[in-house]
Amino acid sequence: MYTERAVRRTYDARNERAARTMATFIISLCAILMLTTVSGLICRKAQLPEVIGQILVGILVGPSLLNVMHMSDSLSLFSDLGIIILMFLGGVGCDLQLLKKYSKAAVIIACMGVVFPVAVMGGVSLLFGFKPIPAAFIGVVFSATSVSISVAVLREAGLLDSKEGVSILGAAVADDVIGVILLSVMCTLVNTGSVDVAGLGLILLKQVLFFVAAAVVVVWVAPALMTLAGVLKAPSGIAVMAVIICLAMAWASNLAGLSYAVGAFFAGIAVSNSDYAEDADRYIEPVGDTLFVPVFFVGIGLQTTGVDDTKMIVFIAIMTVLGVITKVVGCGLGGRMAGFGGASALMIGAGMVPRGEMALITAQIGFNEHVLGSEYYSTIIFIISLVTLVAPLLLKLTIRKVPGVGAAAAGTAGAEQ
């Protein structure tokens, strides 16, 4: 009798909580869509990238200012799916031949974009009194690009299939690969004081296996599946098959230790390599725009917490500026080395500035592993948000300077109005 009563009480509490959670989620989602509709209007009038408005909406309603909305489990799920859909659409819009052509350039850009933040921001952290390992960790945190924000800006400007666009996307994939390796090196270094070569070998093996599998999917599996979906003529069959491929590859890339975004990006490329690229884009875009993508960008703002400690202001200011400059200079130099002109290299550098989930996860691990104290942990999260807020603005500005591309982007925007 006692047990049954206890079970009842647990059931009761869980259901009440679930019901309240659902109501809160629905009204939060509704509010996010309303506010981002308004912010989108303002940004288009002011010729700002829309993502900036969405992040600011998150900061406004989040714990830093009004404190009326918080990042719940459900919003967090939608935000993660927003990244996946955004990267999938990035892949669909990406030109596979162009990506292949600029893959070497992408690797150079990514490497330079890792070396600069690790060296400069790690070095400056030493000057701020951090010990070598925590300083290196801070460098690694700021080496991880989250390109999804640039994807949104590039889509807005219609530049996903420009040579600068594919270089940014390719470099972001390479950046993720390097980031995972660096992070695992740092983790074993922190825990054991030495580098675990066997463990690293396993990580590399898993990554290689993923890329081989991804190539097979892009070239053979996905086009066959999409053709099958077209033949079967099920209602929404094309859209469902595209989502199946997207989720399967996102899951596989996560299994290989990479981020979901990488798998989703290759899924997008795979679908764009079939006869149904346009259909997939037309069906999946509203799925992202109506539900998931706004939650992702507002979520960045929601996760930003204010910093009370005025002593930190110098640290924050310097690290934010360096966070932007190290990527612009590093990746820009990489772009020049790969043969891009000055304006294009600058645009590529700006496109690699955003930091997001990957940097947050790395900082989180540093916090869990006792490498970062809690005061520096929240400060670093604040810096990541600031850098990410500057990034789309910078990308939009640099796009205008690129001969041909800037005019094309302006032309596209003009044609839409």
Place this chain on the structure above:
Amino acid sequence: MYTERAVRRTYDARNERAARTMATFIISLCAILMLTTVSGLICRKAQLPEVIGQILVGILVGPSLLNVMHMSDSLSLFSDLGIIILMFLGGVGCDLQLLKKYSKAAVIIACMGVVFPVAVMGGVSLLFGFKPIPAAFIGVVFSATSVSISVAVLREAGLLDSKEGVSILGAAVADDVIGVILLSVMCTLVNTGSVDVAGLGLILLKQVLFFVAAAVVVVWVAPALMTLAGVLKAPSGIAVMAVIICLAMAWASNLAGLSYAVGAFFAGIAVSNSDYAEDADRYIEPVGDTLFVPVFFVGIGLQTTGVDDTKMIVFIAIMTVLGVITKVVGCGLGGRMAGFGGASALMIGAGMVPRGEMALITAQIGFNEHVLGSEYYSTIIFIISLVTLVAPLLLKLTIRKVPGVGAAAAGTAGAEQ
């Protein structure tokens, strides 16, 4: 120091759990879409309603058989959103003028469809040895129709805007209103032994307020908002505005004590009353089909648990048959009383058979309030699943018998191939 370490450990555990949850969710969603694509093919070949295949997929992979998938919080969220989107699309496809014309018929059908299950299934429960209040509670559980399943079948057959279709949808709304009142009467009866008239008055007042607000939204607010969205020409603006209206009304109906489905249905009607009904349908349908609706139907199967107790078999068999018959006869008689012909009345009765969330919630409350023992609670959930599995089959069969409508449905299906 101790506190910080404790905080770290909590963070760590929560993040690890969140990461694992996300991976499980992604592969579950992917598996659901793959399996329902296959089940959809089989059902179309066998001329069965696709929802039956989807529910069977859930039973197959769920705890009753293979036990490889479970209803997680995330899947449950997607399932709830699936109901909302399905009912929204039901509203978009519904003909407002026709619905108005048949609103009196709908109320008669709903009332008859409540009286029969409460009287017959409550009475039979008395024969099975239940005391009066638990017996009445079982009757109330089986009086609540969940029409979303019929909406899927009616959409498949292109019959949402037939006079039988709007009568089913209207009756389902009236059924929800009656259900909420009955449930609160039962709850106060169980807790205090008498009926709380003031509380009932408040519930009625909230419902009236909701319907007044819904009418204002349908006639003025929604068409104005949709026109505004059309003028603003934001990317995906029409789809986003439709989702905003849908979520806001679902939230409001929940606030008024009604189910989310009722609000979503009126939101659909509101959008269909604007100039952008077709756009909304075209954008929102893939959102539902690719992600949420399959999760809802598979989720019904996932929540079905087998019953070990062989003594229960007679109870299950009788109650399942009665669960189907009481609605078919009750609502069918209601249809006849409202002037429908025999075949149409039978189709309306079949359309009102499905039980879902509302019945599950009522059973849950009965369990929490100690009215139902745990052995009867899980048995009743099993019966609800069986009834719901029979319902779409029955509806599809009865549709064929309706003169004109059946031929039209066959014609639509033929034209699609």
